Amino acid sequence: MKYINELPIKGKRLLVRVDFNVPLDEEGNITDDTRIRAVLPTLNYALDEGASLVLCSHLGRPKGKRDERYSLRPVAKRLSRLLAKEVTLAPDCVGEEVKRLCEGLSPGEILLLENLRFHEGETKNDPAFARELASLAEGYINDAFAVAHRAHASVVGVTEYVQLCGAGFLMKRELSYFHRALEEPARPLVAIVGGAKVSSKLGALENLLQKVDKLLIGGAMANTFIKSQGFEVGRSKVEDDLLETASQLIRQAKERGVKFYLPVDCVVAEKFDPRAEIKIVPIQEVPAGWYIMDIGPATVRLFTEALHNARTIVWNGPMGVFEMDAFSRGTMAMVRALASSYALTIVGGGDTDVAVHKAGESDNISYISTGGGAFLALLEGKTLPGVAALELCDPEGRRD
Numbered sequence: 001m002k003y004i005n006e007l008p009i010k011g012k013r014l015l016v017r018v019d020f021n022v023p024l025d026e027e028g029n030i031t032d033d034t035r036i037r038a039v040l041p042t043l044n045y046a047l048d049e050g051a052s053l054v055l056c057s058h059l060g061r062p063k064g065k066r067d068e069r070y071s072l073r074p075v076a077k078r079l080s081r082l083l084a085k086e087v088t089l090a091p092d093c094v095g096e097e098v099k100r101l102c103e104g105l106s107p108g109e110i111l112l113l114e115n116l117r118f119h120e121g122e123t124k125n126d127p128a129f130a131r132e133l134a135s136l137a138e139g140y141i142n143d144a145f146a147v148a149h150r151a152h153a154s155v156v157g158v159t160e161y162v163q164l165c166g167a168g169f170l171m172k173r174e175l176s177y178f179h180r181a182l183e184e185p186a187r188p189l190v191a192i193v194g195g196a197k198v199s200s201k202l203g204a205l206e207n208l209l210q211k212v213d214k215l216l217i218g219g220a221m222a223n224t225f226i227k228s229q230g231f232e233v234g235r236s237k238v239e240d241d242l243l244e245t246a247s248q249l250i251r252q253a254k255e256r257g258v259k260f261y262l263p264v265d266c267v268v269a270e271k272f273d274p275r276a277e278i279k280i281v282p283i284q285e286v287p288a289g290w291y292i293m294d295i296g297p298a299t300v301r302l303f304t305e306a307l308h309n310a311r312t313i314v315w316n317g318p319m320g321v322f323e324m325d326a327f328s329r330g331t332m333a334m335v336r337a338l339a340s341s342y343a344l345t346i347v348g349g350g351d352t353d354v355a356v357h358k359a360g361e362s363d364n365i366s367y368i369s370t371g372g373g374a375f376l377a378l379l380e381g382k383t384l385p386g387v388a389a390l391e392l393c394d395p396e397g398r399r400d
């Protein structure tokens with residue numbers, strides 16, 4: 001795969017796929033612009049090379065029809081401020097007028113196309129739509145790691161029709177940190193997996209068991225493992241159809257010599273409510289009818305101890321219902337454990353990212369991925385379709 005700095009982009013008009021799928025509040029204000037800031041190195045490099053830029057992105061899931069709530073207008077405004085440069089928002093992402101606007105760009109100018117998902121051809125990877133996108137520019141750069149797990153027209157199809165294609169610096173950073181974490185890690189390599197469900201991360205757990213030295217499980221997904229070992233979990237979130245799978249994973253870990261850690265105590269609540277009665281109990285003593293809401297202090301000590309000799313730590317999924325302050329201690333303590341570690345620390349997942357920011361420790365983590373689903377797909381050992389498409393390009397950046 002070629003990166004932007006290895007391709008002849010001088011003075012060219014480039015279609016750059018970015019992931020500007022940023023969170024908006026009810027008034028349409030951007031509440032977190034991390035994904036916009038993350039592609040600035042690529043944009044600035046291309047502008048310095050005298051390229052003109054046609055940026056394209058999706059925002060939300062507008063179902064193939066124009067819907068003003070999902071307009072990229074707020075993004076154009078924010079990007080313009082971040083680059084200290086005018087960013088024009090096109091009225092659409094394809095069509096005659098858009099084509100004319102693209103052809104009128106001078107070196108150093110930027111046009112942001114309107115939401116790609118206003119057309120159903122995007123998510124359907126429709127060849128005609130992909131060809132139309134490709135026709136807007138002389139070359140294509142994909143810097144949208146967070147959507148690289150989707151085989152969509154602007155991620156995959158478009159590469160078949162452009163004369164030049166490659167990846168941007170964000171893509172490079174994401175893949176290289178991932179490589180350092182899971183392909184050639186400094187050992188011991190420890191993975192921490194939490195969050196809501198075993199089912200959504202089963203593939204990741206199975207793949208991680210082949211790679212890690214230690215696996216630490218927290219969050220609601222730990223409940224299924226705990227129950228599979230014959231313990232009472234009250235009314236906690238649990239996946240009864242996966243009890244046997246959970247036992248099997250524990251057995252697999254043993255066979256592979258992977259050290260497998262489950263919570264030894266937990267914070268329980270009488271109702272799924274921060275104002276309900278709360279207790280800390282050993283995992284063997286969860287009262288019938290109560291809810292496990294967080295890992296307990298003994299588990300925090302155990303997990304922190306397990307991280308002590310780690311040289312690489314990968315984390316996805318919070319340890320408890322961290323959105324409620326009463327149940328955020330376990331997750332916050334794990335963020336601090338990572339932040340004070342000398343290991344290479346890599347975090348991915350929307351909620352995990354929020355937790356790291358909430359703890360004010362984002363500067364003390366080696367790398368926080370901009371992807372949720374894409375990061376999980378890598379943890380599952382999958383090849384990302386967006387990356388696979390770029391790998392089909394020849395050394396000159398042309399697709400075979």
Ligand SMILES: Nc1ncnc2c1ncn2[C@@H]1O[C@H](COP(=O)(O)OP(=O)(O)O)[C@@H](O)[C@H]1O
Binds near residue numbers: 197292318319322352
């Ligand atoms: N013990 C628990 N009971 C219920 N929900 C939990 C528990 N622990 C964690 N969760 C929930 O899991 C969700 C995050 O899971 P997930 O989406 O897998 O994380 P990420 O987005 O980081 O991949 C959070 O909303 C959190 O409240």
Ligand SMILES: O=C(OP(=O)(O)O)[C@H](O)COP(=O)(O)O
Binds near residue numbers: 019060147
């Ligand atoms: O925000 C995204 O994914 P994420 O929430 O898994 O990080 C990407 O922009 C992909 O969006 P999608 O899941 O609607 O395809």
